[in-house]
Amino acid sequence: MRAQPKASHFIDGEYVEDTAGTVIESIYPANGEVIARLHAATPAIVEKAIAAAKRAQPEWAAKSPTARGRILKRAAEIMRERNRELSELETLDTGKPIQETIVADPTSGADSFEFFGGVAAAALNGDYIPLGGDFAYTKRVPLGVCVGIGAWNYPQQIACWKGAPALAAGNAMVFKPSENTPLGALKIAEILIEAGLPKGLYNVIQGDRSTGPLLVNHPDIAKVSLTGSVPTGRKVYEAAAAGLRHVTMELGGKSPLIVFDDADLESAIGGAMLGNFYSTGQVCSNGTRVFVQRKVKDAFLARLKERTEAIVIGDPMDEATQLGPMVSKAQRDKVFSYIEKGKAEGARLVTGGGIPNAVNTEGTYIQPTVFADVTDEMRIAREEIFGPVMCVLDFDDEAEVVARANATEFGLSAGVFTADITRAHRVVDQLEAGTLWINTYNLCPVEIPFGGSKQSGFGRENSVAALNHYTELKTVYVGMGKVEAPY
Numbered sequence: 001m002r003a004q005p006k007a008s009h010f011i012d013g014e015y016v017e018d019t020a021g022t023v024i025e026s027i028y029p030a031n032g033e034v035i036a037r038l039h040a041a042t043p044a045i046v047e048k049a050i051a052a053a054k055r056a057q058p059e060w061a062a063k064s065p066t067a068r069g070r071i072l073k074r075a076a077e078i079m080r081e082r083n084r085e086l087s088e089l090e091t092l093d094t095g096k097p098i099q100e101t102i103v104a105d106p107t108s109g110a111d112s113f114e115f116f117g118g119v120a121a122a123a124l125n126g127d128y129i130p131l132g133g134d135f136a137y138t139k140r141v142p143l144g145v146c147v148g149i150g151a152w153n154y155p156q157q158i159a160c161w162k163g164a165p166a167l168a169a170g171n172a173m174v175f176k177p178s179e180n181t182p183l184g185a186l187k188i189a190e191i192l193i194e195a196g197l198p199k200g201l202y203n204v205i206q207g208d209r210s211t212g213p214l215l216v217n218h219p220d221i222a223k224v225s226l227t228g229s230v231p232t233g234r235k236v237y238e239a240a241a242a243g244l245r246h247v248t249m250e251l252g253g254k255s256p257l258i259v260f261d262d263a264d265l266e267s268a269i270g271g272a273m274l275g276n277f278y279s280t281g282q283v284c285s286n287g288t289r290v291f292v293q294r295k296v297k298d299a300f301l302a303r304l305k306e307r308t309e310a311i312v313i314g315d316p317m318d319e320a321t322q323l324g325p326m327v328s329k330a331q332r333d334k335v336f337s338y339i340e341k342g343k344a345e346g347a348r349l350v351t352g353g354g355i356p357n358a359v360n361t362e363g364t365y366i367q368p369t370v371f372a373d374v375t376d377e378m379r380i381a382r383e384e385i386f387g388p389v390m391c392v393l394d395f396d397d398e399a400e401v402v403a404r405a406n407a408t409e410f411g412l413s414a415g416v417f418t419a420d421i422t423r424a425h426r427v428v429d430q431l432e433a434g435t436l437w438i439n440t441y442n443l444c445p446v447e448i449p450f451g452g453s454k455q456s457g458f459g460r461e462n463s464v465a466a467l468n469h470y471t472e473l474k475t476v477y478v479g480m481g482k483v484e485a486p487y
C-alpha cells in the first residue's frame, strides 16, 4: 500500500500499533485505491497518549518561551524543506489537487509553527497592576494537556493550527485526525520530534466519532479544540462542559458573499469561485450564498458560467488539475442529494450538477455547480452542503441584503465586493460573522484571527489571540505592609 505509515499512532516520540482497534481504511479519492490500513485507538492507546502528554508537559512549560519557539521554528523549516513530499501525502489523503496542496497545506502549517515559535517569547507576558503600596501581577500559564480533533478538509493545516499555539504556550497535545484523512498528522508528529520537541508533547491517535469522546471525557485533559460540523460541536461542547474544560469550536457555516453593482466584476467572480470551488468546495468559511445586485446579475452569471466550465478537472497529482474529487463517496452522495433538492425546489441550474467527463470513474468527482434564482427559504440556501455548489441569490438594496445575509444560525464568515469604501465598512460592520473580507475572499494568513460567531463556534485560531485560548490567567496579589485584621 503506497502510503502505509509505520504504525497507526504516534505516542511518546514513537510509532505505536494496537491491532485490536477497528480498521480504518485510507482511500485515495481520485481512484478509490486503499492506500493505507490503520487501526482506531483502543481505550489503552488513549490512556497511553494522555499519560505521555501529562508526563511531558510540566518540563516543557518550565522552558523559556524562546527555547520552545526555537524548536517550533525548526519544525517549520523542515516542513518547508519537505513541502513536495508532504503535499503529495496531503493530496493522497484528501484528493485535493497538488496545485493547491503545494501552496496551501504544509506551507500554512509551517507558517503556523514559524509564527507561534516567534511570538511565544513576546506575547506570553502578564501585567503589573499598581495598588498603592501593594501591587499585583498576572501571568499567562498553560492549561496542561490539550486535545485537538480535526476535520478532513485541511488535515495537515488543522494539525498545525492547533498544535503550534498549544505547544508555544507550554501545553502538550493529543491530536485525533479525521478518520477520512489519517495520514498527514503522523508526519507532523514525526517532524516535531526531528526538530527537537521532547517526546510525549505532540501525540497523534487515530479514531472516529466513537474515539473522540474517550479523549474529551478524560479527566486529565484541560481543553478540547474541535474543527468539525455544528452537530459534532454541540456534542463535544456538552461533553467538555460536564468536565468544565476549555473549548475552541471551529464549526460549519453558510456564509454570505455580497456583490454590489459597482464591484470589479471579474474580481468578484474570482472571489466567489475561490470561495466555492477551492478544495472542491470543502472549506468551512466558503461564501456559499452569493448575493448579486440585480443590475449586474446577468453579466455576473454569464461570466461565472464561462469561467466555471473552463476549470480543469482531473488527476490531482497532475499540476495542471484545478479541481480534484471530493474526500469520500459519502460526502459526494450528500452533495448530489443537495443538488437534487435545489432542482426540486425550483433553483435554476446554470452549470454542473453531475459527474465530469474524462475522470477516473472510481474517483469521487463532481462538477463545479452553480444555481441561480435561489431564494432564502430553499434548503440549498440554508444548510451547509460542503461541496462545490454555489448558490446565487438576487438583491436590490443594501439594508435588504444585510438582513437576509444575517438570517442564518451560522456566523463563520462573510464577504463584500464593492468599489464604495464607505459602504464596504458600513456593511461588514453589520454582518454577523467572525471573519470578514472586503474585495477578496477566504484569505486566512496566520497573522489574523480566524473563527466564527453564532452557531459557527467560538474561540479563535491563528494570531496572538490563539495564545489566549491555550493559556489561562493567574493573578498574584502582593501585600507589601502588615496585615490589619479587625479581630
Ligand code: NAD
Residues within 6 Å of the ligand: 149, 150, 151, 152, 153, 154, 176, 177, 178, 179, 207, 208, 209, 210, 211, 212, 213, 216, 227, 228, 229, 230, 231, 232, 233, 235, 236, 249, 250, 251, 252, 253, 283, 284, 285, 384, 386, 412, 452
Ligand atoms: P465532523 O463533525 O463529522 O467530524 C469532525 C471530527 O470530529 C472528526 O475527527 C470526527 O471523528 C470527530 N467526532 C465526531 N463525533 C465526535 C464526538 N461525538 N466526540 C468527539 N469527536 C467527534 O466534521 P467533518 O465532516 O470531518 O468536517 C466537515 C465539517 O467541519 C463541516 O461542517 C465544516 O464546516 C467544518 N469545518 C470547520 C472549520 C472551521 O475552522 N470553522 C474548518 C474545516 C471544517
